[in-house]
Amino acid sequence: MNDNYISINNISKYYGKFRALKNIDLNITKGKIIGLLGKNGAGKSTLMRCMLGFLNYSGEIEIMGRSVKNHREKLHDHIAFIPDVNCLDDRLTVQQTIDYVSALNDSWNQKKAERLLQNSKLPLKRKVARLSKGMKTKLYLLITLSLEVDILLLDEPTLGLDIVFRKEFFNTILGEFFNEEKTILISTHQVEEVEHILQEIIFIDDGEIILQKDVEELKDEYAIFTLPSERRSELEIHQPNVINSTLGNVSALLKRDIEIPEAKLSRPVLSDIFIEKVGGKNEEI
Amino acid sequence: MKKFSALIKKEWHTHGSIVLVPIWITLGFYFLLLISFGFAYFKGDFNLQLAEIQAQIKFPAINYYVNVGSVFMPGLMSLLFIIIFMQSALNEDIQKNCELFHRSQPISIWLRSFSKFIFGLMSNWLVFLMLVILNFIIINIILAFFNQLSFYPAFFGMFQMSVKYLKTGLIFGSIAFFCSAIFKDKAVFQGFAILVGINFLFLILNVMFKWNLPLPWNYFVNLIKNPGMEVLDAEADLWQTKQFIRNNWNAILWNWKTLLQIIVSGSLFVISTYIHKNKEIK
Numbered sequence: 001m002n003d004n005y006i007s008i009n010n011i012s013k014y015y016g017k018f019r020a021l022k023n024i025d026l027n028i029t030k031g032k033i034i035g036l037l038g039k040n041g042a043g044k045s046t047l048m049r050c051m052l053g054f055l056n057y058s059g060e061i062e063i064m065g066r067s068v069k070n071h072r073e074k075l076h077d078h079i080a081f082i083p084d085v086n087c088l089d090d091r092l093t094v095q096q097t098i099d100y101v102s103a104l105n106d107s108w109n110q111k112k113a114e115r116l117l118q119n120s121k122l123p124l125k126r127k128v129a130r131l132s133k134g135m136k137t138k139l140y141l142l143i144t145l146s147l148e149v150d151i152l153l154l155d156e157p158t159l160g161l162d163i164v165f166r167k168e169f170f171n172t173i174l175g176e177f178f179n180e181e182k183t184i185l186i187s188t189h190q191v192e193e194v195e196h197i198l199q200e201i202i203f204i205d206d207g208e209i210i211l212q213k214d215v216e217e218l219k220d221e222y223a224i225f226t227l228p229s230e231r232r233s234e235l236e237i238h239q240p241n242v243i244n245s246t247l248g249n250v251s252a253l254l255k256r257d258i259e260i261p262e263a264k265l266s267r268p269v270l271s272d273i274f275i276e277k278v279g280g281k282n283e284e285i
Numbered sequence: 286m287k288k289f290s291a292l293i294k295k296e297w298h299t300h301g302s303i304v305l306v307p308i309w310i311t312l313g314f315y316f317l318l319l320i321s322f323g324f325a326y327f328k329g330d331f332n333l334q335l336a337e338i339q340a341q342i343k344f345p346a347i348n349y350y351v352n353v354g355s356v357f358m359p360g361l362m363s364l365l366f367i368i369i370f371m372q373s374a375l376n377e378d379i380q381k382n383c384e385l386f387h388r389s390q391p392i393s394i395w396l397r398s399f400s401k402f403i404f405g406l407m408s409n410w411l412v413f414l415m416l417v418i419l420n421f422i423i424i425n426i427i428l429a430f431f432n433q434l435s436f437y438p439a440f441f442g443m444f445q446m447s448v449k450y451l452k453t454g455l456i457f458g459s460i461a462f463f464c465s466a467i468f469k470d471k472a473v474f475q476g477f478a479i480l481v482g483i484n485f486l487f488l489i490l491n492v493m494f495k496w497n498l499p500l501p502w503n504y505f506v507n508l509i510k511n512p513g514m515e516v517l518d519a520e521a522d523l524w525q526t527k528q529f530i531r532n533n534w535n536a537i538l539w540n541w542k543t544l545l546q547i548i549v550s551g552s553l554f555v556i557s558t559y560i561h562k563n564k565e566i567k
Contacts, residue, residue, distance in 0.1 A: 054388060054566040076391035089383040091299040103291030104390045 004062075005030045005151055005183045006051065011059030013046055013207075020046045021057065022207040030150070031180040033197050035215075036187040037274055038204035044187040045083075047204065048155045052081055064150065077107055080144045083155040088136055090129035094122050101143040113146035116176070134165045141169065145176045152177055154186045158193065166193055191270045201270060205278045215270065222273055226251040226264040234260055241276050252276075288392055292400035297408070303370060304408040307362040311416050314358075315423070345438040345526035346517045348428065352442030355420040360450035363413035367454045370409065371461035372472040374401040375561045380469065384566050398558040406458050410451055417447050435523065441530045445537050449511055452538075452546055456509055459550035466557035466564075480505065508549060511537060 006028040013021040021043050028034060038044045050057045053072035061068040063075050088097065098117070102108040120138045128136065137157070144152070152173070158166040174197055178184060186194050201218060203211040211218075227234060232250045235243055240252035253268055253276040254260075297304075375398065378384040387397065421443045428434040464472035484502040491498055515536070517529045 049566065052389070054385070056563075056565060073391055073393050076389060081385075081389045083385050087383050087385045089295075089299070089378070089386055090381060092295070093298075096295070096298045100291055100295050101390065103294075104288050104392050106391070 004028065005064055006185075007060075007062045008047075008051070009060045009062075011050060011057045011061060013043075013050055013055060013057045020207050021050065024059070024207075024209055026202070026209055026212065028183060028185065030183050032199045033174075033178060033184045033186070034200040034202060035191065035194055035198040035270075036185055036202045036204060037189065037191050037270070038187075039189055039278065042204045042278075043207040044189075044204055045155050046207075048081075048153055048185070048187055051153065052076075052079065077105070078149050079151045079153060080147050080149045081153045081155070082140055082144055082157045084157070084159050086133075086136070088128045088140060090127065093125055093127050094131070094139055095124040097128060097139060098124075098143060102146070105147055107148040109146050109148050112176075113142065116142045116145060133160055134162070137161060137165055137169055141172055141176075145172070150182055152182065152184045154184065154188075156188055157186075158188075158190070170194060170197060191274060195270045198270070203274060203277055211277060218273060219267055219270075221256060222253050222268050222276075223256040223265040224251050224268050224272060225254050225258070225260055226266065227260065227262075234263075242279055289396060289400060292392070292397055293404055296400060296404035300370060300404070300408075303366070304412055307359065307366055307412050307416060310362065311359065311419065344433075344519065345435045345523050346519045346521050347433070348435040349438040349442035349517055349526060349530075351424060351428070352421060352439045353446045355424050356417050356443060356446035356450060359413050359416035359420065360446070360453075362416070363409050363450060363454055364457055366412075367405065367409045367458040368461045368473055370405045371402075371458045372465050374405055374462050375465040375557060376469050376472060377465075379564075379566075388566055394562045395558055398554070398561060402458075402462055402554050405462065406455065409458075410454060413450065413454070414447065417443060437523065438526045438530065445530065445533055448537055452511070452543065453509060455550050456546050459553040463553040463557045466560040508546065511542065 004027045006026070008024055008026040011021055011024050012019065024047065036044050036047070046055065049055045051061055051063065051068065053068045053075070064078055066075060068075060092100065098113065102110065102113065120142055122135060122139055122142070123131075128139065131139065140157070154173075158169050161169065170193065173184065186198070188194055195215075198215050201211070201213060201215050202209060213221075225235060226249050229245065229248050229250050232243065235250060235252045235254070238252070238254050238258055240254055243250055243252045253272050256265070373380070378387055388394075421439075425434055425436075425439050428439065460476070461473050464476035468475045480501055484500050487498040487500055490496055515529060515532060517526060521529065
């Protein structure tokens with residue numbers, strides 16, 4: 001087996017006549033935290049659900065050398081998945097949920113689970129339906145991080161959580177799960193939340209992968225050029241998708257090797273690059 | 286086995302309270318009965334002709350049919366609750382938005398579906414048998430009190446009728462399970478409506494064009510119907526009653542219809558699971 005944990009070859013997915021994924025090719029190597037960034041409806045969740053075998057698709061997806069179509073159940077021994085935390089079974093109590101997951105997963109690490117449980121202060125006898133969203137997130141983290149799996153897929157897991165829980169969520173994942181043998185793929189449209197932990201980024205738009213690159217390399221490749229407003233035309237020559245105007249200045253994201261005299265250059269964040277690459281094509285950002 | 290018992294446990298945790306409802310209904314019924322008897326007794330309206338009853342001879346047929354009758358209410362409740370449970374067996378997790386969570390576990394869909402099928406039938410059957418035994422004990426204590434108990438026909442009256450209900454539960458349950466794989470909500474109602482609709486369509490076509498299309502409703506009724514049981518003569522003695530009970534096993538259990546019912550149920554389970562397995566989780 002090579003370093004590719006996930007190999008996606010030419011997959012397409014239709015919902016009726018709507019083509020949600022268009023001939024996607026993608027390779028994801030082990031030991032990386034990768035962000036899958038796209039607007040609402042770009043195809044992030046569809047792609048993840050295809051990877052997990054929840055949706056039918058054309059093309060081929062292999063995870064750890066095994067075809068998803070033929071080994072769906074076996075692959076779940078190696079993959080943990082956290083979608084929106086509201087998909088926990090509301091009818092079970094916290095204890096019943098933990099017992100259920102631990103009994104079904106051979107990769108369950110009881111010691112780790114006990115330690116996480118001690119820290120989480122979850123009310124064991126309370127029904128999941130009566131937990132706050134923050135508590136549900138803690139429970140989902142507990143049952144996921146107690147599994148000794150190789151790949152963790154996160155599909156907008158912090159949607160609707162407050163900033164404290166969002167930070168705690170990603171810090172816990174980093175501290176308890178990640179090492180150089182494991183891979184995390186995070187789907188989100190709130191890139192600023194995860195930017196600091198990402199090593200690689202994938203931009204998806206309109207069902208197509210438009211970029212896959214190392215985050216630092218990508219940030220080195222681009223710069224934000226700022227000029228006084230009267231020199232706007234010097235930016236427009238390079239045809240950026242977006243030009244921002246602020247306090248008598250205009251700025252745009254351009255390739256770093258472009259030369260504009262006396263322009264102020266600053267390092268972009270991922271959302272700047274995302275808006276440049278994807279924004280402008282569609283209304284919603 | 287560990288995984289299967291975890292799945293069964295989960296079914297118990299999520300549906301245990303529904304499964305137990307017939308027990309509460311029956312206990313409530315007996316409680317009300319006790320209260321009304323107590324009330325009548327203290328008011329002086331409780332007037333049993335004990336001497337008259339005790340004077341009569343024992344009729345095995347009465348023992349048999351009284352116990353057949355005692356199965357009716359638990360049987361009806363069991364069928365109702367099997368349908369209620371099974372019609373949401375495969376679609377409830379989707380409705381409750383937790384299908385993704387369960388599908389993310391490393392477990393075969395076939396095993397998960399089997400756990401739902403088995404739990405739906407077994408739990409309802411178990412409750413049914415508990416209630417049947419409770420009724421049997423109460424009714425036969427009363428018969429014994431009036432010196433009318435003849436255990437053999439009493440027991441087999443209860444037993445043979447219970448087997449009939451278990452078989453009917455298997456068919457009804459499997460059909461409801463099948464409907465749950467196809468329809469998202471009110472599965473049995475929708476399935477039933479389609480069956481009746483097709484039946485009427487075929488009927489109309491048969492009348493209009495003088496065709497001879499088979500009517501699905503007839504197949505359905507024929508599948509559920511047991512081959513005719515004999516009727517026990519009211520004055521049959523114990524030997525004749527035993528003979529009748531022995532013969533009745535052929536009508537109730539040992540026949541091709543039973544085999545057909547088992548095959549149909551198994552097939553419906555396989556088809557339902559296959560449909561469910563291929564459903565996309567969006």
